[in-house]
Amino acid sequence: MANDLTRWNRAGLSRFRYLDGNAATFLEALRVDWQARFPRWPAVAGEVPPEESDRAWQARLERGYQADQDDLLWQIGRGFARASHVLGEHLDAYANEATVGTATEWENLRRLVAMLDYHPRPPASAQTTLAVLAKRPGPLAAGFAVKHNPEEGAPVVFETLEDLALDPRLNTLRPAGHDRNPASLQGQYLEISGEHDKLTRGTPLVVEDTRRGRSHAHLIQSVALDEGRGVTRVRITPRLSPKSRIGDVRLHVLPKERLAVTGPVLQGAELGHSLRLADETGDLKPGETLVLTNPGHKPRFLRVSRVRPRLVSFKAPLGPTYLAGARLSRPVEVPVIRRAGAPWRRRIGRGDHAGGNLYVLFVAGDWRRLQNQWVARRPADVDGALAAFRVVRAHYQPVDVSPEAGDTPAWEGHTALSLAGGELDANPQYLLAPPESPGPWVPDPLIERVAGGLADPLISEHSKHAAPGDFAVLVCGGSVAWSRLAAVAQDQAGEHTAHHADGGTWQDRGGGPVHADASGTGEGGPFYRDASQLYVHFTETLRLHDARRNPTPLSGRTVALSDPDGQLSERLTRGHRLVLDNGSEVVAARVEKLAGGDPLQLTLSESVPGDSRYDNLVLYGNAVAAGHGSGKPEQALGSGDATERHAGFELAVQEVSFVADPGQASGVRAAVEVTVDGRRWTQLANLRDAGQEDAVYTVRLTEDGTLSVRFGDGRHGRRLPTGVNNVRIHYRQGVGTRGNLPPGSLTEPQRPHPRVDAVRQPLPAGGGADREPETDLRESAPATVLTLSRAVSLRDFARLARAHASIWQANAFARPTRRGRRESVEVVVVPAEGARLTSALGDQLTRHLRAHGVPGVDLQVAGYEPVRIGLDITLRIDLDAFDPEPVVDAVHAALAEAFSLRHRRLGQPLYRGEVFQVVEGVRGVASSSCEVRVVSVGAGGPLPDEDEANEAGPTGAHDTGRAVLREVRTSGGVVRVLQPGPRQCLYLAPGRPDISIETEAYRP
Template identity: 80%
Template sequence: MADDDLTRWNRAGLSRFRYLDGNAATFLEELRAGLQARFPRWPAVAGEGPPEEDEREWRARLERHYQADRDDLLWQIGRGFARASHVLGEHLDVYANEATLGTAGEWENLRKLVAMLDYHPRPPASAHTTLAVLAKKAGPLAAGFAVKHSPADGAPVVFETLTDLDLDPVLNAVRPADHDRNPAPLQGQYLELAGEHDKLTRGTPLVVEDTRRGSSRAHLIQSVTLDEARGVTRVRVSPRLSSRYRVGDVRVHVLPKERLAVTGPVLKGAVLGHSLRLGDDTGDLKPGETLVLSNPGHKARFLRVDRVRPRLLSFKTPLGKTYLAGARLSRPVEVPVVRRAGVPWRRRIEAGDDKGKNLYVVFVAGDWHRLQNQWVARRPSAVDTALRSFKVTRAHYQPVGVPPEADDSPAWEGYTALSLVGDELDNNPQYLLAVPESPGPWAPDPLLERAEGGVRDPLISEHSKHAAPGDFAVLVCGGAIAWARLGAVAEDEEGERTTHHAAGGAWRDSGGGPIHPDSSGAREGGPFYRDASQLFVHFTETVRLHDGQRNPTPLRGRTLPVSDPDGVLAARLGQGHRLLLDNGSGATTARVVKLEGGDPLRLTLSEPLPDDSRHDNLVLYGNAVPAGHGSGKPEQALGSGDATERHPAFELAVKDVSFVADPSQASGVRAAVEVTVDDRRWTQIANLKDAGPEDAVYTARLTEDGTLQVRFGDGRHGRRLPTGTNNVRIHYRQGVGTRGNLPPGSLTQPQRPHPRVASVRQPLPAGGGADREPEADLRESAPATLLTLSRAVSLRDFARLARAHASIWQANAFSRPTRRERRESLEVVVVPAEGARLTSELRDQLTRYLGTHGVPGVDLRVEDYVPVVIGLDITLRIDLDAFDPEPVIEAVRAALEEAFSLRRRRLGQPLYRGEVFQVVEGVRGVANSSCEIRVVSVGTEGEADGLRQVLTSGGVVRVLQPGPRQCLHLAPGRPDIAIETEAYQP
């Protein structure tokens, strides 16, 4: 028997084979290792191999050492013992093992075995996403534009655009209509200004302007509070804010540059109540005094003071119509009164303007002829009784020593005879009150003229240095306010006065009464006193309200209004245009289904808007383009055609060739290659048996080493290659696997600058990247194809078909209730490779893939699985005399991570506490243990439905039973496993 024969049948006379994984060479290595462990000076046989050595290279190296014939007795004894163990013991016949699907371990043998079932190993898949390109200028962007992600470790990950794109800067970022206008109405008395404004002061005005409606309102600042934490200024104003104004439409004009004294126009006559405002302080005036209000050419008014306040007097009786311009307020003089016997005291007036009144004649000592045509008053004895006024129709003074003018003249030397016209005068008046000869010290503050709805235009003030057309101007008198936007400003010749013309000729103050009863509240409307009024002009700052440019109104459904005042978007966005929608927390792609012109332009989309979309957070990127993981490589020769050869095959000796989505392929992906023969492009198909004799097609399969094999037809199934030299050429992209599954925002850096590209954004995650199908899956997937034949009819078929996709690890299918008659509705729940979330692109690809291979007419919906992340609390009991606890802990942790990883668990698979015990206590060194299961997280809100827990009597979880759409597993990367140790006590 040849010593180099390492594949021998079992010679021990057993009735059946029992296979072991080994041969004489590996047995010799195990024997050497055991002897060297017990006898450190025992010579090594194979020694240590290079660190990158794989299992095949390791076995080959062991066999080379085994075949060496050494002149060493110990070597020969060990080699003979290993050979005997191989021949006589229970061993593995490698050829017999590799011929069985359940036991074959070599990739190429597995590939050949599953090919007998017409199944080909599922290739890897390249990740894909949709990119938003922000354009500098319009123009074409050819497919192959590269964007890269530079991770902290490892080589850059490159994505390339997969289709051509016509760039247009207008479509860079389309926003919903009114996205920057908060529609909330103003309320109450508080404004929240954006930013911190520490120069605002109480008592100064501000103007609230409604930019949409073109109207404005003035208010007085009552208080100012800075909120540094929020970065806002809270201002209390009066009067109350108008609820017709919207927060987003408002601009607030603050900090007037000038405060001007007002000079006119002054109102000549006004109907006043009980109060009179003075231009100066009230001085020593006291309640109960009697004052006279005089104005040349007008009736003097004798008034009794009821209340004295700064610059304001209140009287017992209302003033009525009063002429304040040029009026003075004085303390009256007392004129002593006497009566002369024989002179008629009183008579009734029977005709004229004073008909019905009484005419009285009294004498006062001294010369009082100045009282002619003036008014005098008689103070009654009762304080609360109104003063009676009498008009002096005649004041005749009779000088001493001068004869009277007539015998009947009521003259008396040294006295003035006063003829008084009025109502009742008591029979014995002691004195009369008269206007003093000199004007009194108090001048009433005149009112400004009013017009309908406000103060009369124009308004005149002292000279202004800054007032200009377009500025706001606010008139303030105590708590009363009026305002206008200036249409024109003019100065007088002397430069001492400025005339302010309101745009439209109106100063608004609405003519209303007090808004608030307290004296500090601002009022719209008069009265506006000239001296008490101030004109504020040239507001220097314009600020927005806090959150004024945020429109939190939710957006739902498939219809979206967008602002298009010039009709530009309507011209650029056609039916079928691809859009990328991003709201900051969710993103999706959609096509334009319908456009309704106007402003706003109404778009109907193929997909609903992302959840939590609002006017202020949604952005539509119109320059959207699909991109895939991989970098394009220059074209190269693949080989030379030979027309006599059947099914010629060529190997592209390059690893990591990209695979892109293709629903016609059994695995849902195809190699990202372009093959040309004599400069004519041939088509990649799934299987040559489906091709006719004249079809220019080929297949692309992965080899065991990860390179690509391209195979052509035999003239019956696919056209034969024409004879030529290097006439078979290939262009390919390189980049595949889970490295391309990148989170949003990773792809923003163009690999090379482009004159039309400003920047790139990636709102959607890149998903769908997966590694090649492992051997363990091959043994399960290949037989399953016999049940489906790449066609889906039943629910189980759809689940199997989805699992056959290169980007999917697991899948379940469910029937959904539907109202549509004679139309099935199915839901397929999938676990993407590596547990990545289901992206919208991958969902679309799976939907097309299942629709291509499924029964026609089925309503399909692909949904993401619900991850249920668990945590484990483990207490290990270890014989510390025999085992070091640290290696045992690490071994337990590794065993748990493997057993309860997402790769190993199944959708809807329950988790028993006994499973955890089985894994933990199967680790060498663990005598026994205590194990508890915790639920760390369940998907997102609302996805916990269906998860049930079965507890022990002590409240410990015995079984976790998930719903059919849920998968129980440990968190990848950093599983939540808490391990403690105790000394084992037998």
């Protein structure tokens, strides 16, 4: 037997080996010793071959031990060697059970860590924040239960952890202006939500700006339906005002009535080159000369330049024109016989002519009706208005009739016309005179204008639907005037309706006297009576596409809420809990500061979620913390005895909830309330921290998952008073990873509540964890001795974070600090089951670290960055000896276990050799080929392939912000090492790890 029976641990073994040997080696040691002492004993005779290999040595020892010699002393020695082997293994086992790192029995391990005053971390209950939608205001007591029904297993119940004052006004709060698109209107196109096939070309619509309190009328030029986008695209005229914003605009469309207008008519106006007619132009042609007459007014002789339907344009502007009673006619041609000279002018040209040029012309026939009328010379080629001459005297001499006494003689059958006016050519051939019967064209009169628009009221034919508050639009060609109606009045006969404009003026885009082109095609008029139509009673009000969508980004910690009546400022107070949801990310926050007014400015404890906009951010104001577990009725825990020190009781119930408590070393405490003689006692982490009069108790989790409750001894904590069943307990039941639910899982109240309409779960439920496994206990127990539950160094902060019941792993980093600023530490954690770090768990962990850390340190807790890997394996199996399918299953299970998140560490590199070690450690695998690849980093997609390689072993880096994942490859381009950043963790995805396995026949 070897002399050294206390050899220390060999490299590569998970347990200490105090004895180096077994039954075969012990028997060989005895045989060598016996051979030297008893050289003639044949049973122990034998020579040790020189330069014997290890394999030959082992085979020789095996043959010697298995030899069944017919020798009593040899059999006694063989039994002694076997007994020594058995006794030695027992000594090894018991020796290992005395060490934290090697103990395998739970009770031994528990006792060892208890010597360090360490208690295994209990499980933790998940926690989340619920948004309650209230029916009516009132209190909602803590304990309101909401459940989730999974496909398998019992329902998962959460209960609210605090009282909540419900208010329906706080159900869903939106940023001020969330439903108003701030983009300006542009161009000539409107996009209307939905398909509106009743809109027609030529009809008006009204664009109302609700913010500015203004409106404008436009005409529809075209309508196009975009079925793919679900919008109607309308082209209008004139162009839109960029002062209006899309979200402030309402469109009034589809007028019910189209009415003829009767007045008020403008008597005189400054006209341009065109004249609107009440009827069609008929056979008028460009180049003709027309006369515009009106009783009591000088006629106008005009050359026509253009003829359009109901519109005549002239080569010269009309200028001031009196249109009431006017007629447009073709003039009568009066042939001129001769122009009289000066004697004739003296004899015949007397009349009421005060001065200026005077001409006497002889015309054939009786033209006495031209007395005091106006005539014009027939033009040869004149572009402007024709010069007019006033007939001051028309003297007709009948045939065969002697002149009366006093008359000036003239030619028989001719009329001597005395003309006064401008310059007349020497030999005129014809004169143009107004016809005896004016017509046939009647000019369309203009609607009366005042400063800033049309006169009020507008008179139309009888209206059946016009009402105060309606919009009305007057349309003449391409010109529009509009107003909201202040009043509508019918005449006594019921034939006409007076439409009174709001403010007393009908708006248009002219703003001054009518001039220039009077065709009615400009933006501002003029408005002709017969060519105008009044559209009233618009039947539909529409919004523009995306009018209620405000895509303006939101960031920072300030949010403005619309509060016109000031009720929100009364209801929201400092510290009020809110949940901010933008559809892709959710944040829980509290109100830190309020600035009253409308809008109400809120300063929050957290910044709004990333990618938030005015139109996607929702604030839930009836928010309350909820934890996994269902409350149970109070029951008796036991009877107190004042003579007993450290009285203890066991609550024989499993899966009792554990809730966050930064004062506990594990970060959680049992969700129990213990009362003694009706008085509530306080739960502490350790009784040694209590005074002799403190009413406190401790709770420990037993090996079988029940609770052990212990009380003081009169020195550290008060003793229990004597009584019968005077110690009572109330608890919640529900704990572990089953409570880690994704958002939207908790929506069904366990029982209806009269004040609750619905419940939403915008945030995931996180922080749920199972009790501390044995493997973690070996590390965490000694770590408490190093930290003493206080954090000074970065390693201390990491150890304290790992001591939290909801955390699997943690690393701590020093953050850059500016001069004069306090020290800053970032703790990166892997929550239990690799779940996402929820805001609730992050807040709990921050408070836990601050409670045990050095005061004044700026702490930031962040979640780890997951890096999911994939493995491509080729197995070579001796198919004559092994069935490949069980081998593949065994390799798959071994890899999934070895490279699971539970067994990987933050910043731990992955070597390809580790994969070989696991794969080829499975029975049946003769050899293998293994390749490692990255599947995804964080929440992103797959990483790009790294094709470049070099002889020195290329390195590919994937930059993910502060952490950089590097791939070190061989000269052949195969990944040799994956080196993560310190905030990253490499692992195989749980459930369905990305492992590809192929098999080949092994050939030696």
